[in-house]
Amino acid sequence: MTEVVLVHGAWADASSWSGVVQPLRDDGFTVRAIANPLRSLSGDAAAVRAFLATLAGPIVLAGHSYGGAVITNAATGLPNVEALVYVNAFAPDAGQAATQLAGPESALSVDPTTIFDFVPAALPPTRETELYLKPETVFESFATGLDDDGKALVAATQRAATLGALNEPSGEPAWRTIPSWYLVGTEDRIIPPDAQQAMAKYAGAEVTEYAAGHVGLITHPGDVVQIIRRAAAGR
Structure with a gap:
């Protein structure tokens, strides 16, 4: 069965995914919302990558906000990560930092x-x-x-x-080789929707919009669950 791993962003912790976890578990997914250290992009990505290495099954890896930058780096080259999901998230290319992408x-x-x-x-x-x-x-x-x-x-x-974490340039992005889905919050004031759309476009992501601000994973968990379901199904 597919495992879903959820990575929170800055100024948050794993509890920000609380409204998402149970519906996915009800679907039969194994779900883990893990700690993101928020110390440095490379170090945070290494910590997430080390956790992913303990999982044997196919993985859908989702990131919110700065967590998107982390999953972009953590999943590079991992064959069991089958889908990336960006929720109001940074999806940097190599050399880009989160702060510059906010626009x-x-x-x-x-x-x-x-x-x-x-x-x-x-x-x-x-x-x-x-x-x-x-x-x-x-x-x-x-x-x-x-x-x-x-x-x-x-x-x-x-x-x-x-x-330093918010300004560290990204490495080779996992979205070059892993299919990705992007949930764009049209009311977001932290990563404005135009910036989200631009990142989703160059990442080649399947895009869905929802009328949510930056913490849409809290205010609109059903929309987040739906896009993760779609990513797990590959459609």
Whole structure:
């Protein structure tokens, strides 16, 4: 039976897939939502790749947001990964970094001191500096589609990503040899839909749009489940 492996993005953890896991399990899939370290793109991809190497069966590998960049690198050359699924995600080509792919219309494409809290707070930041989204960024741009209590929960429980991880150039992309599917959130303010469409096009992905913001995996889990089902069926 196909195994589904879910990789979360920055400022999130594996619980962001909670609404997706049970419907897929009900379909008979073995599902694992695994930890993404959020330390460096190459290191994060190596950690995911090491997990994938423990699985024997065919794999559908899905990534949300920065998790898309991670799966793009983690799956390269792995014969048992049969499909890639991008959910409001970065799908970089070799040499591209996540931040540059967000594009000028992204809420992230502003003075970083206005949207992030730096840890440590010393400026200028280094590659190891951890970035937390300011609460107003979560409420206005990142977690749109949730009510205020949901947004507050996202803001309170976010996991920091390092500056280096978000700016590290990608390696050879797995989508060159692995079929891919892309779920474009038309209300996304972090990775605007035009940027998502552009990445999906050069990755040769099958594209589906849904009326969701950046955390569509939380607000619209049924749409995410559907595209993973399609990827598993190869259609």
